[in-house]
Amino acid sequence: MYDAIVIGARCAGSPVGMLLARRGHRVLVVDRATFPSDTVSTHYIQQRGLARLAAWGLLDELVATGVPAIKHMTVSYRDIVIAGFADAINGIDVTYAPRRTVLDQILVNGARAAGAEVREGFAVRELIFEDGKVVGIRGAAADGEVREEHARIVIGADGRNSFVADAVGAQRYHEVPAECFVYYSYFSGLRTDFHSRIGVGEQIGIWPTHDDRTLVAVMRKAEAMPEFRADVEGNFHAIARAIVPEFAEELATHGKREDRFHPMRYPDNYYRQSYGPGWALVGDAGYHKDPLTGLGISDAFEYAQLLADRVHDGLSGDVPMADALAEYQRERDAKSHSSFEFTCSISTLELTPQLHAVFRALGGDARYAKDFFAMIGGGMTGEEFFAPERMAKLLGASA
Template sequence: MYDAIVVGARCAGSPVAMLLARQGHRVLVVDRATFPSDTISTHYIQQRGLARLAQWGLLDKLIATGVPAIKRMTVSYLDIVIAGFADPIQGIDATYAPRRTELDAILVEGARDAGAEVRTGYTVSELIIEDGVVVGIRGSVAGGEIAEERARIVIGADGTNSFVANAVGAETYTKVAAECFIYYSYFSGLSVSEFHSRIGDKQQIGIWPTHNDQTLVAVMRKIDTYADFRADVEANFVKVAREILPEFAEELVTKGKREERFTPMRYPDNYRRQSHGEGWALVGDAGYHKDPFTGLGISDAFDYAALLAERVHEGLSDQRPMAEALADYQRERDEKSQSSFEFTCTISTLELTPQLLAVFRALEKNEEYATDFYAMVGGGMTGEEFFAPERIAKLLGANA
């Protein structure tokens, strides 16, 4: 009998398992993947996410893999260019965009080192539900016999197509339609050391360094162009680069070597799901997902895994009823993520509102506020703080 079973061992699952195990709970974490292995991702980790890794004793391990530090960012919209970087946030003065083959393996080992039992190559075939309460799972390692494991709580950390969420019938209570799709790949031979998110006319290109002296290059377009784009991915990929950043496109074509296939991301709508019930909870994309445009997924997974671990510990240690603790988890997650959820849904349309356009134009000319903008992106300032009416009035007034 386990205290907790966690289904899914990547950016949300392994941390929640690790943190519960460090509290002395008996934890089983399972995943159908084996590690190291890749998965679709933006790769990017803001300072607040890196601060979590530092708190957990895992940041040095990530840096030791050779992932390059990013210390300058450029965001642009048409002719508006906002360059800069946040001041250190919780002592973190850089960001990183690691390959998931490296990051996820570190997280899984972190859970194992904390005392959690980790089973990879394991498929969950059924939740065990008795009198309306989830009490365990049935599943097996590939080729093995199906067996059952029981726990006081089962946590689904198994992504947007969560088996756990589907099995308990978790309802979606917030939904904003996805606007775009992404294609990305990895290129060697490029001289990129910064983070770039450059928006053109209803299209975007993202560029940042990752492992193995490679650069991740991603392009985003509106969903209604998907069929045409995929008819000739490579030509259309370069076309987007030429239209937004001609000089970079020239380097991409003449010096860049694509090292892997193009990976499509045709992601689901932005949503929040009911994320707790009798004997179960959801974390990461299983319970809450937003457009990858802002690259907040990994950092969010870390933050809300930590929050869920705190609340589950309160329930397991009888500090308060589990149902009450889990309800607080969902409420706190929604409150803390509200401003970034709204900002992401707005900017990922690739068409700025008049108000946001005015802010971007002012930020281009104001280094102090640009630093604050990147602090908001990095997690050192909330959206409510950055977009406070008095602050925005001061920004716009200073650049009138």
């Protein structure tokens, strides 16, 4: 009998398992994948996410893998360019965009080192219910042997197509339709910092990752996907030429594509009911938004910590588990609200008149641009950055 079973061992699942095990709980973490293995990802970890890794004692291990530090960011909307970087946040003055083959292995190792049992290559086939409460799982390893395990709580950290969410009938709320699709690949021969550049109905993202590779991603509106797929490479380079012609020239003359193009056709933005009798959801299983702002990994870390804290409260008997899990969902929704709304707004690739005015002002004021990057990095909330008095000063200074 385990205290907790976690289904999914990537950016949300392994941290939850690790944190609960560190508090003395008996934890099983399972994943159908084996590690190291890749997964579709934005790669990017903001300063707040890196601060979590530092607090968990895992950041130095990531840095030691040779992932390049990012110390300058350029964000643009058509002719408006905002460049700079945030001051240190919780002592972190850089950001990173690691390959998931590297990051996820570090997280899995962290869970094992904490004392959690981790079973790779284990596919969960069903949840076990007793009197309407989830009490365990039934699944099989690669050899086909069916095993049944029981726990006081089962946590779904199994992504946006969550098996756990489907099995318990977790309902979505606050849904916002997805706007775009993404294609990305890895190139050698390039030298660049972080770029997120929006043109007319399209976007390009550029940032360095492991092995002297640069991740280059392009985005267009969902209805353009059939046309794009007819000539992926040609359209990929066309977006680069339209938005950042100087980079497009470097990409064409010095860049060598080292991998296939990876498509991402994301589902709608949503929150899911993330707890019930004997179960909880974390990561994209419980809350998902468009990849444009690259917040997924940092959010997975932050809300993994929050869920682990609340589950510990329930397991220890300090708070009834149902109350502890309700508080987890309430806190998660409150803390993520502003970034969710900002992401849904900007991922249309069309700024509202209000946001357009803000971006225009930020492009001409380095002081407020630093605050903008602090909001992106997690050193300032959206409510703080967009506070009426701050916006009045910013827009007044640009008038």
